[in-house]
Amino acid sequence: MSRIVVERELTAPVALCLPDGTLNPEAVGWTRTPMHDTSGIDGRRSWGRNKRWEYWAITTPTHLVAITVSSLDYAAVHALLVHDRVTGATVDRTAIVPFGRGAVLPASLGGGPAQARTKRLSIDIEDASEGTRLRAATPDVRLEVTAHRTAGHDSLGVVVPWSRRRFQYTVKDVARPATGWLEVGGDRIELPPGESWAVLDHGRGRWPYRMTWNWGAASGTVGGRTVGLQLGGKWTDGTGSTENAIVVDGRLRKVGEELDWVYDRSDWLSPWTIRGASAELRFEPFWDRVSSTELLVFGSHGHQCFGHYSGWVEAGGERIGVDGLLGWAEEIRNRW
DSSP states (O other): OOOBOOOOBOOSOEESBOTTSSBOGGGOSEESSOOEEOTTOSSSSSTTTEEEEEEEEEEOSSEEEEEEEEEOSSEEEEEEEEEETTTOOEEEEEEEEETTTTEEOOSSTTSSOEEEEOSSOEEEEEEETTEEEEEEEOSSEEEEEEEEOOTTOOOEEEEEESSSSOEEEEEEEEEEEEEEEEEETTEEEEOOTTSOEEEEEEEEEEOOSEEEEEEEEEEEEETTEEEEEEEEESTTTTTTOOOOEEEETTEEEEOOBOOEEEOOTTOTTSOEEEEETTEEEEEEEEEEEEEEEEOSSOEEEEEEEEEEEEEEEEETTEEEEOTTEEEEEEEEEEEO
């Protein structure tokens, strides 16, 4: 059954929060370029519910990379992942710091650098003229990558309203060409230009204590065009907002529909399907990144499966094929 959602496109700057810290109704909608002032998510109101993060994932023919800088009020959670697709070797480092110490995050996207500092992990994310510079280091891994941003490149911004006091602003920026290098155990790997892609997940909001979400993304070239796929589910259902879109040669086409996600929780590497009136997608994973954290007030359990998409998305009056796009699909269950 079709679950079409009528969403409003915003074209002017707007504050996410009202002066009392609640959701600004005028902020609800979606954008093609970041326009939301999220400085109201500052930790001084609704302490413990504020969630702020910058997550970047990089896919190449030989490696998968992810870096996270985040503050959840009562803890900062930072991470660096490097997975070798050829050998299967994985470096997965997570640092949890009480009360967010050592985390620097801009008030709004583009408002300054993001930074994490712990004893065994450092991360720097900074905008530059050519794009976004990503640097990270642990005792066994170093990386310096630029996620290039071409003129006119669109990204999807969405406000998801659960209530006046619980809401999220997310920016998903897919199909950013990536260049740079990784160093693992002393071996240096150059990212192949034209075959390496970066994706941003930027988040600012105030969340319910328990939440489950699906997220899928992929980037690459199909038929001579650069295609970025952005999909979401569960956490947006029933809110009047979706985070589904496709970006073709830098131009975003919104998919205003709640899509159905079908997958086997007893076999995460079996094919997934994501479908609706606007899409018919098959996702075939080759690696499952399993994560599990249980602390006193914070718990997170997830399966981020990396693999390839096939099928189509219909947007802007065109049916767009996505065969062979490398990316991921995930289910995350948080108590935070």
